[in-house]
Amino acid sequence: MYNHAPDDYTCPFCMLIRGIRDPRVWSEQSDIVYHDESVTAFISAHQYPNNPGNTLVTPNEHFENIYELPVACVLDIHRAAKRLALAMKLAYGCDGVSTRQHNEPSGNQDVWHYHMHITPRYQNDHFYGSHPARMPVEERARHAEMLRRVLEEVEIEG
Numbered sequence: 001m002y003n004h005a006p007d008d009y010t011c012p013f014c015m016l017i018r019g020i021r022d023p024r025v026w027s028e029q030s031d032i033v034y035h036d037e038s039v040t041a042f043i044s045a046h047q048y049p050n051n052p053g054n055t056l057v058t059p060n061e062h063f064e065n066i067y068e069l070p071v072a073c074v075l076d077i078h079r080a081a082k083r084l085a086l087a088m089k090l091a092y093g094c095d096g097v098s099t100r101q102h103n104e105p106s107g108n109q110d111v112w113h114y115h116m117h118i119t120p121r122y123q124n125d126h127f128y129g130s131h132p133a134r135m136p137v138e139e140r141a142r143h144a145e146m147l148r149r150v151l152e153e154v155e156i157e158g
């Protein structure tokens with residue numbers, strides 16, 4: 001329902017989650033911050049200049065958007081998002097954290113696999129006036145390694 005992926009779509013997030021390397025896929029295994037039986041979180045290949053560390057949380061199973069995402073999956077996604085938000089506070093000392101999730105082209109969705117952005121925010125960071133650019137894989141790996149390490153310190157209830 002309300003899907004926009006072409007019939008022959010090669011989903012980059014499914015390939016990342018399954019560990020399949022492909023030149024069409026920008027993300028690398030070294031981007032992965034968190035993985036369990038339900039969700040995977042990884043450093044986004046594209047980063048906003050004043051907000052490095054933007055991380056995407058995805059369901060491991062392919063669902064294109066919020067309209068078809070099973071409600072049972074929402075809890076797993078938000079549990080990971082909450083832990084990541086707390087990890088970002090520790091890792092970056094950021095002033096805040098934004099979560100964003102886009103659906104359909106008019107909602108700025110550009111990868112046809114549901115994903116939630118978890119973004120460290122700072123006072124006067126001009127986030128909404130800035131534009132993302134590709135971050136080198138080595139730099140992304142450093143962010144992923146740091147967040148993985150800090151995530152081990154974050155315990156949440158429930």
Ligand SMILES: [Zn+2]
Binds near residue numbers: 013014015063112
């Ligand atoms: Zn997918």
